[in-house]
Amino acid sequence: xxxxxxxxxxxxxxxxxxxxxxxxSSSVFSSLQWYRQEPGEGPVLLVTVVTGGEVKKLKRLTFxxxxxxxxxxLHITAAQPGDTGLYLCAGAEEYxxxxxxxxGTILRVKS
Amino acid sequence: NAGVMQNPRHLVRRRGQExxxxxxxxxxHSHVYWYRQLPEEGLKFMVYLQKENIIDESGxxxxxxxxxxxxxxxxxxxxxxxxxGDSAAYFCASSVERDYNxxxxxxxxxxxxx
Numbered sequence: 001x002x003x004x005x006x007x008x009x010x011x012x013x014x015x016x017x018x019x020x021x022x023x024x025s026s027s028v029f030s031s032l033q034w035y036r037q038e039p040g041e042g043p044v045l046l047v048t049v050v051t052g053g054e055v056k057k058l059k060r061l062t063f064x065x066x067x068x069x070x071x072x073x074l075h076i077t078a079a080q081p082g083d084t085g086l087y088l089c090a091g092a093e094e095y096x097x098x099x100x101x102x103x104g105t106i107l108r109v110k111s
Numbered sequence: 112n113a114g115v116m117q118n119p120r121h122l123v124r125r126r127g128q129e130x131x132x133x134x135x136x137x138x139x140h141s142h143v144y145w146y147r148q149l150p151e152e153g154l155k156f157m158v159y160l161q162k163e164n165i166i167d168e169s170g171x172x173x174x175x176x177x178x179x180x181x182x183x184x185x186x187x188x189x190x191x192x193x194x195x196g197d198s199a200a201y202f203c204a205s206s207v208e209r210d211y212n213x214x215x216x217x218x219x220x221x222x223x224x225x
Contacts, residue, residue, distance in 0.1 A: 031213070041219070097142070097144070098169075099144075099214060102153065104153060
């Protein structure tokens with residue numbers, strides 16, 4: 001069974017600070033997706049990275065897929081209170097169809 | 112709204128009753144996945160279906176749980192004789208047939224077993 005370790009579990013920062021969330025595995029994934037989930041709602045897809053070494057930017061969010069497609073990071077620049085939420089990484093199995101989820105990072109941005 | 116739809120959003124059942132959760136995938140999506148999110152735990156895969164076929168049910172408990180995705184109508188996740196441990200949020204996701212399996216999630220059904 002593939003595992004995806006996500007860190008940190010909790011992150012509380014001041015508005016304007018930068019942060020990075022990491023997802024690591026010993027397994028290779030065909031793609032990796034980042035989601036954001038609000039309380040009482042389903043995960044909302046932020047980005048999908050497919051190619052090893054790929055970097056995607058979404059406004060103040062930068063997503064990177066490791067060269068070996070085993071790890072990924074999410075970097076937020078100048079965090080805003082509106083960034084507060086649960087961030088989830090999910091890897092698509094190389095020879096399957098299901099997503100393997102990390103445990104999530106709860107981000108709180110204080111104004 | 113062309114997103115994944117799930118109903119009901121909240122479901123309360125007493126121990127021993129049956130729970131039926133429904134999922135309508137996004138328009139144009141023929142692949143459906145069910146995941147469960149237990150309190151204080153991450154999302155866990157349960158089952159993957161295409162129209163009229165179960166492709167992978169490796170995450171589904173062997174007893175009391177079943178899933179279907181008929182030719183017409185929504186996908187159904189059925190839990191028979193519910194127990195308190197079944198209380199969780201159940202999410203459905205859908206995708207088109209692509210190499211990298213980009214999945215879009217519904218709002219979930221929160222099941223509470225009394």
